[in-house]
Amino acid sequence: MCHKANVQLSNKAPVVLAHEAAPVYGAPSRGQKYSLKPGQRVLVRPGDRVPCDGRILVGTSDLDESPVNGESIPRSRAPGDDIFAGTVNLDAALEVEVTRGADDNTIARVIRLVEEAQAAKAPIARFIDRFAYYYMPAVVLLALLMAIVPPLVSTMAWSESIYRALALLLIACPCALVISTPAAIAAGLSAGARRGLLIKGGAVLEQLGKLRLVALDKTGTLTAGTPRVTDVESWIAEEDDNSVLRLAAAIERDSSHPIAMAIVEHARQSGLNLPTVTGSRALAGRGVSGRVEGRELSLITPRHLHEQVILDESLSARIVALEEAGKSLALLVEGERLLGLIAVRDEPREDALEGLAALSRLGVQAVMLSGDNARTVAATGGRLGIEAYGELMPEDKAAYVRDWQAAGRGPIGKVGDGINDAPALAAADVGIAMGGGTDVALETADAALLKNRVTGIAELIDLSRATLRNVKTNVVLALGLKAIFLVTTALGITGMWIAVMADTGATVLVTLNAMRLLGYRFSPNTALTGLSQGKTTS
Structure with a gap:
């Protein structure tokens, strides 16, 4: 891939601006002239998508890595850390050394893995197709024998044997059998679509x-997929939990960081009026600070808390316990005092x-x-x-x-x-x-x-099993009726009109049975097929 780029001089190597670099994936745009190669340097500014797999040389910032690894909370990255193509730089400018070319970066590897996996999938052979492959020649052979053999070995007239052979061919016509599977599958697909599956x-x-x-x-x-506030704790007597939340939300009000947005939203849902903040500034890789109601406040991560505050054992243990519960913490600090904390987590x-x-x-x-x-x-x-x-x-x-x-x-x-x-x-x-x-x-x-429902997974599986049961029922009905009337037709008990009615009736019967799937309804509390419980309304 190629791209057009502005180049800034560096004491070691030219630095390419990330927003003018080649796209992380997809075709290069018109006029692009360069491609990123290992050893080059890229300047990734706040808001830029990282165009390459690389290693941070200069700068500390939080990166949204959810496009690559699905992590809901941005990760802080510092010099020496590896970063991936497709992630988004949130806070501060980073100078990154390219470690992999465009053909071997994270996104390119994902594309190759998808293509390889899809190519390896084998088509599913259908039972009905295999059965029909042998069924029809066998029926035709049986009809020929029915028409020829009886007059040669008995006193049966040729007209009678040919009549029976034609009736046998008619009753053996696999219309009901052939339609039994696609009718049920079509009804199952329609039932799923009606329910958002x-x-x-x-x-x-x-x-x-x-x-x-x-x-x-x-x-x-x-x-x-988005963090929510789970805990708000005040650690000094002068401030209550709402006060901690109000001050923290004021500092974070203008930030687009997921944790900041979760704190502000929680404060609004709690009905708190947020005070004005002045002198707001980002602390690269550490948090954010500002002046609220004449007080210089900071919201920082536990990793950098020791730079400002000395904690006693009980508070340190509480922080560890919250982090072990999978929560991300924002600690509200004034000078050398820890006022409280807010914990967020991506909830189920x-x-x-x-x-x-x-x-x-x-x-x-x-x-x-x-x-x-x-x-x-x-x-x-x-x-x-x-x-x-x-x-x-x-x-x-x-x-x-x-x-x-x-x-x-x-x-x-x-x-x-x-x-x-x-x-x-x-x-x-x-x-x-x-x-x-x-x-x-x-x-x-x-x-x-x-509909983005987890219960939809079980519903998919249950609908599939209901459809497969319906298919099996249809096959049994089609083959069972044909077996009965093949015998009676061969013995001369039933004639042409009965054969016509039996063939048409079997086709109608399997179609009606398949249509029952349109009334499928799933109950997650029992995880049993709706049809098996007599539930046939959608």
Whole structure:
């Protein structure tokens, strides 16, 4: 890839401006002349998307890494830290040394993993197609024998044997058998679409019911994807919890940082009037400060708290306990005094526990695969009661899926919403995207939950199983009726008109049975197919 760039002189190497660099992915735009190569330096200003995989040489800033690893809270990066293409610089200018070229950066590797996984998927052979391949020649041969053999070995007239052969051909016509599967599949797909479950074809619908393990992303899938305030604590007698929240929200009011936005929103929901702040400034990699009501206040991270405040053991233990619970902390400081703290965390969706319980009742194991930090993932997994793995890159998630497939843990489903989930979505037997996810995830996945409900995963699986049961019922009806009337026709008990009625009747019967799926309704509290409970209204 090439790009046009302004170049600034440096004592070691030219520095390329990130916003004028080549796009992280996609075709280069007209007029671009350069491509980033290992060893070059890039100036990444606040708000810029990082155009390369690289290492920070100068500067400290928070980076939004959610496009790559799904972490809901931005991470602070300092000189010597590695950063990834596709992430967004939030606070301060960074000088970055390119460590990988455009063909080998994080986004390029994600694209390659998706293409490889999709190419490796084998088409599903349909049972009905295989059956019909042998069924029709056998029926034609049987009809020929019926027409020729009886007159030669008995006194049966040729007209009678030919009549019976024609009736046998008519009754053996596989119309009902052939329509039994597509009718049920079409009804199942329609029932899913009416409930916000987008399924890309009958093969996917069939495979969904066979899932035995589902790997779910954390941020944006099991959780809302945006942090919320969970704790507000005042640590001095002069300030109460609302006062701490009010002062912190005033300092953060003009910030676009996710934690800042969560604090301001919580203050507004609490009905607090925010005072005016003056002299507001960002503390690169540490927090933000400003003057509120004549007081010089700072909101800083626990990592830098020791630079201003000496804590006693009880307060230090409290901070550690909150961080071990997977919460990110903003500490309100005045001079050398710690006034209090605000804790935020990306909380589980309202229906997360209900959806996971429904999966369990269906006999499907749920596992969390996340790029978020291990402490937060473990805390969220503990709250939801599922096995959890954190700090995973996109290729790591895909590797887990392939390892489980190789270990014979059954067909594997993967649920996610981001670019970082795309390789695993493609590698899984069935990839399921949240409807509010990225275009890449929706394009890669085999199914999508348009209503962003965790319970929709269990609903997909249950709908698939209901459809497969309907298909089996239709096949039994079609073959059973044909078997009965083949025998009676061969013996001369039933004639041509009965054969016509039986063939048409069987076709109508399997079609009506398939249409019952249009009334499918799922109950997450029982995780049983709505049809099996007599629930046939949508």
